[in-house]
Amino acid sequence: MNHDFFDFNRYRETLTTFFVTYGARFLVAMLLLFIGLWVINRIVKFINREMITHNVDPSLRPFLRNVLNVALKILLIIAVISQLGMEMTSVFAVLGSAGLAIGLALQGSLANFAGGVLILALKPFRVGDYIEAQGVSGTVNLINILNTVIKTPENKTIYIPNGPLASSTIVNYDVESNRRADIRILIHYGNDVALAKNLIRQLIAQDNRILPEPAPQVVSENTDMGVNIYTRVWAAKGNVGGITNDFHDWIRSAFEKNGITIAYRDPNASR
Template identity: 40%
Template sequence: MLAAEEKYVTSVKDYSIEFYNVIIDYVPRLVSAFVILLIGLYAIRFISRMAKKIMEKKEVERTLAEFLSSSLLWSLRALLFVTFISKLGIETTSFVAILGAAGLAIGMSLQGSLSNFAGGVLIIIFKPFRVGDTIEAQGAIGTVTDIQIFVTKLVSGNNQTILIPNGILSNGIITNYSVAGKRRADLMFSLSYDTDIKAAKTIVLEVMNNHPNVLKTPAPEVLVRDLTDSAIHLAIRPWSKNEDFGKVSSDILEQCKTAFDEKGITIQPFVRDVSK
């Protein structure tokens, strides 16, 4: 009985000594791992701030700057985490494999979101439009108010917010009305065949030339667009600045109608063919 107790005591002492030796050997590794973690967090914060300042000086697009800054921050954090656990003596090969498998599964389940993410990156890099531009895309027309990584926000003329996923937006046709700074209105009047075409064109040109918001260069145009069975189609093309486009279009139509009435020029109503 005494021999068994002595053997038990000896075993406990041996385990205690072994545990103590392990702790003594592991403490320097633990301390160095946490030192690396603290220094790494400070370095990451410093690098992130420096990157933001550099992008501000270079006048990088705000959305792109935020995206690049965030990507850099999380990439450095992931690298620091792998270094930290490696310093603790944890095998990183299997850990990285698990992360890769999880990333693949998440990527397959979020294919639509990844497509929007990629589209957002393309829009931010190639800049087919900027915040404040008026664009037409995916059947919607509005002013761009925000370009995010996954969606682009537009505000329509009647103050409705439109969200377009960047995936389909980057792969579709985009009409940007703001890039050139000026825009041509394509208006039309249908006139009777009794109309003196030269007189009508003179009246329209006079109306456009007298309007303060119609640009002189490029010069406004008026021409015969088509001769149908029932009417002469007169195309009216004034140029204006983007901000004056709506007003110019409305004013020209109204003033031309008034001038035609004064000169006795008849506007031909639309005639529907009901013979079939």
């Protein structure tokens, strides 16, 4: 048997040098990683507090916080790899190739990221606005890097990808401070239309939520099914939903008391 097949003593110095050199680098790299993550966490929290202190748009804060967090962690990973002794030219080449492959695989995510940037830049809505888009409606709760979180009146949470959202039609109910409430009531032919209108005008005069300007409108239109009576009043946006719901009930009650028969009651109360 050849005892020189593996002579530990011959390689001991080489192995010792290897473990001392690279073992030390590995420990330093791990230490750098843990300290770096702790520092990044502190920096992100500090920046978030500063944004709150300086009243940075709540829609923008989560986005900037996430971008900063990702950017700092990428820099930390590069620093850790460099500490391990790898050639940075090779590292950047690998990162470039990996980035291209990841970019091709995540085209949808990149489109959502670009959509998030557009939403924050153009500001079609902000956190707290009530919007309608992509077939859903609700209050904007959060704008993330890749999606926007909507809370519906039923307390459902909906995540809408930013890419399709940025390129779709968006109805923002909260841009203007005042909005118009539209109420439609259908009554049968043979009813006193003038009386019906006067009853509605009396209800309008008694409600101090309704703004005097633009002036309220009560108009009628003949249809195959009966006479449509449209009531259009302006109010602060927060009162529109209440006015719409209240007036449906009040008009119906007033009509019943005065012998006016309703053919149809519009169930769609505007927000």
